[in-house]
Amino acid sequence: MAMENPTTTGQVPSLNMPYRTFWEKTRRFQVALLFLLPSLILFSVFVFYPLFRTIYLSFFLTNQKGLPTVFVGFDNFIQLFQSADFLQSVKATFLFILYTVPASVVISLFLALLANEKLKGIHFFRTIFASSLGVSVAAASVTWLFIFNPTMGVLNRIISLFGIQEINWLADPHWALLAVSMTTIWLNLGFSFLIIFGGLQNIDQSLYESSSIDGAGYFYQLRRITIPMLSPTLFFIMTVSLINAFQTFGQIDLLTGGGPGQTTNLMVYAIYKDAFVNFNFGKASAEVVILFLLILIVTLLQFKFVEKKVHYQ
Amino acid sequence: MMAIKRGSLYVVLILIALLLFFPIIYAFLVSFMSTKEVLMGHLIPKSFSLTNYIDAFQALPLLHSLINSMLVSIITTIGQIIVCSLAAYAFVFIEFRGRQFLFFLFVSTMMIPWEASIIPNFVTVQKLGWINHYAALTIPFFATAFGTFLLRQHFKTIPKELHEASRMAGLGHLSFFLKVVMPVSKTSLVTLGIYCFLTTWNSYLWPLLVTTDERSRTAQIGLRQLHAQENVTQWGVVMAGVVIVAIPTLLVLFLGQKHLQKGLMDGAVK
Amino acid sequence: MSEVELLNVSKLYGNKQPYIIKNLDVNIESGEFFVIVGPSGCGKSTLLRMIAGLENISEGVLRIGGEMANHWSPSQRDISMVFQNYALYPHLNVRENIVFGLRVKKISPEEREKRLLEACEMLNLTAYLNRKPRELSGGQRQRVALARAIVSQSPICLMDEPLSNLDAKLRAHMRGEIRKIQRQFGTTMIYVTHDQVEAMTMGDRMMILNQGKIQQIGRPIDIYNHPANTFVASFIGSPQMNMCEAYYDGNSQEIRINKDLKLTMTLPKLKTSTYIIGLRPEYIHIPQPNNPNQTIVQVEINHVELLGNDTLFSFQINDQQWIAKWNGQWLFEPGDKISIALDADELCVFDKDTRQLVHSSTRQDHDELQKGVLA
Known part of the structure; x- marks a missing residue:
């Protein structure tokens, strides 16, 4: 037992558990992450990545395959507004x-x-x-x-x-x-x-x-x-x-x-x-x-x- | 007075119902008409012959596209229920550092319309080799902020004592999720299921992009082709197609309307 | 042997917020019915949930059966718990609800069935085994929750205001029922309530908690007679104890409440000063002729409540409303002037600053009288 004969004289036994590892401390986070993982992966691939990719592409000219070729800055936007x-x-x-x-x-x-x-x-x-x-x-x-x-x-x-x-x-x-x-x-x-x-x-x-x-x-x-x-x-x-x-x-x-x-x-x-x-x-x-x-x-x-x-x- | 008021209410209701339901009735009626009747502009067909329906099935692999739609809708519905309920569970029953942030991240996806990501998504799906596969039509829609919220709202109504009682009995998160949360939330799962089925069955732009060969088309795209092929002459056949494509979702809607109405409200506003 | 031991236990959320529970020390004996009582927000439910393992213990040590249990998971502690809202699984019927925990613990079907039937017989639930919780009345649901605790056969049972959702009559009945079951199984019971009647009638001992601190621990009747401070004095007892400031003069051995009301009283330990005195409503008496201990005073009634068997009436003493409780039916009207009798021996005296008890009578401990009645 780690805590034999704890004193009752106002000295508070610290239970912030020095022997609890980082792994143990974040256990709830890990469990939550397991539950959230499918959503997070799908959101990353099909929502967040495409959003940034779209913004990125909007500054480029693209070829027939849709790959960016020349960086043109805001040219695409300027052309659109004209x-x-x-x-x-x-x-x-x-x-x-x-x-x-x-x-x-x-x-x-x-x-x-x-x-x-x-x-x-x-x-x-x-x-x-x-x-x-x-x-x-x-x-x-x-x-x-x-x-x-x-x-x-x-x-x-x-x-x-x-x-x-x-x-x-x-x-x-x-x-x-x-x-x-x-x-x-x-x-x-x-x-x-x-x-x-x-x-x-x-x-x-x-x-x-x-x-x-x-x-x-x-x-x-x-x-x-x-x-x-x-x-x-x-x-x-x-x-x-x-x-x-x-x-x-x-x-x-x-x-x-x-x-x-x-x-x-x-x-x-x-x-x-x-x-x-x-x-x-x-x-x-x-x-x-x-x-x-x-x-x-x-x-x-x-x-x-x-x-x-x-x-x- | 009361009788007059009630009587006039019924008149108004019937008139409006006729007006609103007219396109559906009209499609149904035209689907039985011969080309000649259509050209004459009749409202009621002379006979309820099924020739147009037979033609519709023969003109295209319509049956195949119906099966595709059915499978895609069912797979998406099941997938979405699983993925969203897992996420909703974490937000309701696990207190963890970063919950607020992740929740905000989920909220933010609501602000990003699917169309805004459609170009890179098309490329992604292409690279994954999913073009013409069910994967392209289903997997991207498993995770939705809407579904997660809807379920989260319902999970929040589960008393936290239920969770505590099961913890004291020795249940872990996964067993609590499977043995208590899911069965208790049956109604909201059904709501999400109905909504998901309807939206998947009816989706149009994405299936148009990621299916190129006839055998992998969904019913909506099938309808588009039917209309393109038969444009000028065969309106009866096209309408038969409309009726066939609309029947499954109308049925799901009529059977599940109560669920849908209650569940959507809870998810949306509370 | 002490079954549950709390050593210097504190609870705080985050790091700098105020303590919910502060430096709490208590031993709960095996087989004891221990009641934790206090106003809402005093931390009593938090304390119970810490014992259950549903909340972390921020500081201090919890021992169960002599072993440190701070980091045991709730299920490792072998504790059963009855929740205020019963926490019945709405999708399971009564039978499945009761044996839910036993299934998780992989107890054999025969044993499960045996315990189920035993508990249901005891609680008259046998007829409802196949019903869902929503088809049951509040009292029946409560009994299902009890049955669930019974079949677990855990040595320790925690209850969090289990009777607060029942009507008064049923509550009175279930008080007796729970006490009976606890005695029968020798369970160590830790029972949280805000209802002082439950605390008084059910507990072997009770602990009064306020703002996360222990106010007093002891036998209910001792606490009633010798409340440790003014908080306990006013919290336990209904109507609550009458209190007001009074001046004690050590020379004349007199306690002066106001210029008309002086009581002679010998308090050798107390120095001349202002104190707070307390007097329970039932110790305001009907004047009796030739009773030398009585001090009689005239008061003006300003409110009367006829309860049938008792009559409550209130009057002003200094700046305080006092309430008296007399046996029988007294048809007073507000404005009536009546004589009442006080007995200096029945006063509780509290320090004005610390609000701690400095004197209480031992007269109320009826040991002698009781001996005369017992056969």
Whole structure:
């Protein structure tokens, strides 16, 4: 025994264990590391390394194999900012965000409020409202492609009933981005609805009961209870929709291919074409870096301005 | 008054449901139409014949791509559950130096969109020789910050006394993880599983890049090709393809909606 | 033999933060029911968890069965523990919950079954073996947690506020039940509670802890009669002990509470000074004629609580509210002026600065009376 007859006269036997080795002291860290290892390896290989590699590549010209050849400093970036095509794709991306994010959130909120009514068979409606989450980008895009079809599609048939002239939705520069946005909003609704509805269900019912006793009406409750209590959820879904909008690809690829006249050439689609059609990795990497910074800035701004107004319990 | 209010609510609900579900119904209806019917712009097919479905399967190795999608989704789901739950366990049940830092590192990956790393990742996968292999479609998605958080939130609700009681009984970390934490968290594992299955099944850009031969294509890419091949004429066949590709995920969604809704909320907001 | 021994044990988180537990010395005897009691945040649960091995011991030595156990893992210590929230595995049924630890220890199935049935019979759980914890009532869950401790047959059992989630009636019942089981197996029990009734009724000895320091260790009744300081005096006993400052004059041998209230008292060891005196509510008496020990004083009642068997009423003494507890039913109204009787012999006297006990009566130790009643 290391501690025979410990004295009780105030002399504290030191148990910081001189005989405990470094190996023993960090045992918990080692165990934790074992549990974290798979994630850490995968994150390193597929998230962190590529991020730095992308930044690195963005300063180089690259060859056909995507290997860096000549260091060009900020040339790739300068060229991008002078390129009308790139500026157009940034503009299209922001317009697309403007068209899709607010609309998705507002419509989903409306759907969630409807689905939160206590009615017979409401479960059926909830399932329908969430259904677009179960439809892939590809399936949805192909379906909407047909809906937008100028001659056979149902949309033009409907508007012609009202005497409006047929529109060539996806080929008309005025309409193409709106058409893509409509498809995207529809795709977003399922997920946004599910999240907002979940948030609604989490609000303590007694808040409504007590305010009803005070004589508050539906819209007063909506303004004073539902929206404030729901604000963390709305904030979350706004952030997610925003990031998703920045990353839109599938709709563009299937619906318009970036056209007509670059009007729907969103950033990720532009990156895809530069990187994997033209094999210009240097330029594409510079675009990725800008995209990444944009996402970062927009999310941080959102956190800064919106989160203050968010009510957390 | 109440009856009127309720009645009008139902009218609104039904109208909106029809509007929202219309694309799916429309795809379903068109998938049974002959080319002629499609050209005439009918809404309801004359008969529910399966010719379009048979054509869709014959036009492409659609069956093969469905199997690919199924396997890829299942492997990714299982892999993600294992990798994320291990990480979440460490964050909740092991107090170690550097936990804060590593946790921050995990958070930061949320800020990095997959697209931002897609170019080097493509090169990496190429170098590893994973092009056209399931490995390329599955392994990069085993570790996700979202999954780790979702599970961490649920693990945190497990009373720490449960861990202490098992420590006193002599259970190590791995057995506590396997015998207590995993069974207790069944519901959140299912939530993550459903979400992961849906997103993997529906993913588009990455499979487009890393599969080049027909036999390794996933269903989404199969759909893209079907549409490219049949573009002008065979809308019925294309829609049959849409229905086939959408059915598995719609089923998973309908069956797992309750789970998904509760679990996603917990992971996201709390 | 002392089963659990703590020598100069301290606990602090990090290096410079305040001590959670400071220089704690205590021996817990084999087969003893030892209660640790104190207000929330006093460090009692931390202490228990240190004994269990769930928290590190920052300084000092812990011995179990005479051997230094600081670095033994929880399972090496052969200790069972009952948690406040019972820590039942929600995915396992009652049977699996109870034998969970035995499975880990690789005890044979026959032995497992034997112990399981024995414990379940004792605790009336036999009918619930296949239920999940969520299908059980609070009391049943509590019994499952007890059964889990029993089947482990560990010589030492730790309990952390095991009854605090039960309603009053069940709690009273389980107090007796736990005590009975502990006696039957001769387990060394270390029992943490904030409830002084549990501390008083269950413990062979109890330790009162405040701010990580031992206030007093002893038999509950001794602590009640001779509280070591004002903290213990006010913590143990309900309603709590009445206290106020008073002046002791050594020459006249008088304790002056205020100008109307003086008690004659001989305290040879004490010098003339201001002290804190304490008097339990039940020692404020109904005046009896011809009792020379009594000092009678008039007070104005400002609050009354009729409990049925007892009556509590409060009145002002100097700047303090005092409470008296009289047997029976007294239909006083606030504002009534009544006479009460105090007995100088029943006072506790504490030093004003150190707040330590300097005098207490031995009258309350009823040894003599008890001898007369015992058959």
